[in-house]
Amino acid sequence: xxxxxxxxxxxxxxxxxxxxxxxxxAALFARGAALALGAPVPVTPLRDFSVRPCxxxxxxxxxxxxxxxxxxxxxxxxAALAAAPAVFLAAPIYFYHLPAQAKALVDRSQxxxxxxxxxxxxxxxxxxxxxxxxxxxxxPVGERLFEGALLTLKYFLASFRLELRDPLxxxxxxxxxxxxxxxxACAALEALGRRAVLGGRG
Numbered sequence: 001x002x003x004x005x006x007x008x009x010x011x012x013x014x015x016x017x018x019x020x021x022x023x024x025x026a027a028l029f030a031r032g033a034a035l036a037l038g039a040p041v042p043v044t045p046l047r048d049f050s051v052r053p054c055x056x057x058x059x060x061x062x063x064x065x066x067x068x069x070x071x072x073x074x075x076x077x078x079a080a081l082a083a084a085p086a087v088f089l090a091a092p093i094y095f096y097h098l099p100a101q102a103k104a105l106v107d108r109s110q111x112x113x114x115x116x117x118x119x120x121x122x123x124x125x126x127x128x129x130x131x132x133x134x135x136x137x138x139x140p141v142g143e144r145l146f147e148g149a150l151l152t153l154k155y156f157l158a159s160f161r162l163e164l165r166d167p168l169x170x171x172x173x174x175x176x177x178x179x180x181x182x183x184x185a186c187a188a189l190e191a192l193g194r195r196a197v198l199g200g201r202g
Contacts, residue, residue, distance in 0.1 A: 009033050009196040010084035013045045014091035014102040021170075021179040025134040025189055026090040028179075032193025033088075041193070044080075046101055049073035054107035060114045074108040081160045082112070082122075086130050086196040089153065093137040097148045106152055112159040123161065131162040132192050138174030145171065166192065 011033070013026040026043045033041040050072040059067055069075035081087060091098050098106070116123045133153055135146050146169045154164045168188055173179050180186065 007085040007197075008037055008039065008041050009086035009088055009193070010080055011041060011043045011088045012090070013043050013047075014089055014099060015045075016047050016099050016101055017092075018045065018047070020092065020136075020176070021173045022090040022092045022134065022136045024179045025136060025168075025170075025185075026088065028186055028189035029088045029090070029132070029134070029193040029196075032190030033197050034193070035190075036194040036197035046077075046105065049077060051077070051101055051104045051108065053104045054110055060111040063114070063118070066108065066111045068108070069111075074105060075111075077105060078109055078112055078160075081157075081162065082126060084129070087132070087157070087162055088192070088196060089131070089133045091133070091135055091149065093135055093139075093145060093149060096142070096145060098152065103152075106156045109156055109159055116159045116161075123159070126161040128161050128163060130196065131157045131164050132166060132168075132196060133164065134168040134170065134189060134192075136170050136173045136179070138172070140172035142171075145169075168192065 011026050011030045013023050015022045030041040030043050051074045052068045052072045057067060059065065066075065091102055097103065112123065135149055137145050139145060150167055157164055168185070170179070170185055
């Protein structure tokens with residue numbers, strides 16, 4: 001499997017708050033990817049979109065579309081995940097998990113899970129592709145601090161044939177500028193961006 005596919009990765013910033021450390025992580029990844037690609041790589045903040053929660057109506061289990069797709073942006077965000085050559089997600093940790101809107105998007109991916117389970121051609125035709133993430137926690141301790149979010153992301157991404165690789169988890173990153181002060185983490189994020197574009201060549 002090739003790590004990078006040469007195109008611009010989809011970079012999703014999952015924090016509900018603008019300008020925080022996870023936003024900075026997304027920007028660093030995008031900068032590394034842009035340098036490798038030779039073209040700008042945008043960051044897509046999830047907070048700029050409307051994502052309603054899954055209501056467990058089971059329409060997708062019967063092969064139908066999600067009734068909520070007509071009223072919000074979840075459908076096109078999930079389609080962008082399916083189309084991207086690589087994906088990066090940056091999120092803060094809230095109560096040992098992803099923020100509410102990010103978890104709502106995960107829940108709405110049930111439509112893609114059902115398609116994958118049924119062997120739908122639009123899923124079967126997807127090439128296996130890499131996904132990367134950076135999870136940022138204000139807490140400096142907690143043995144299982146990232147466990148729930150990483151497990152959820154792994155299986156969320158699997159419905160799009162995206163494989164989560166090399167997750168970067170940062171503890172004690174809370175105040176403005178905490179990430180910027182960590183030269184090693186900044187370098188690692190830029191390197192992940194280059195890898196997403198160049199694969200084994202980066």
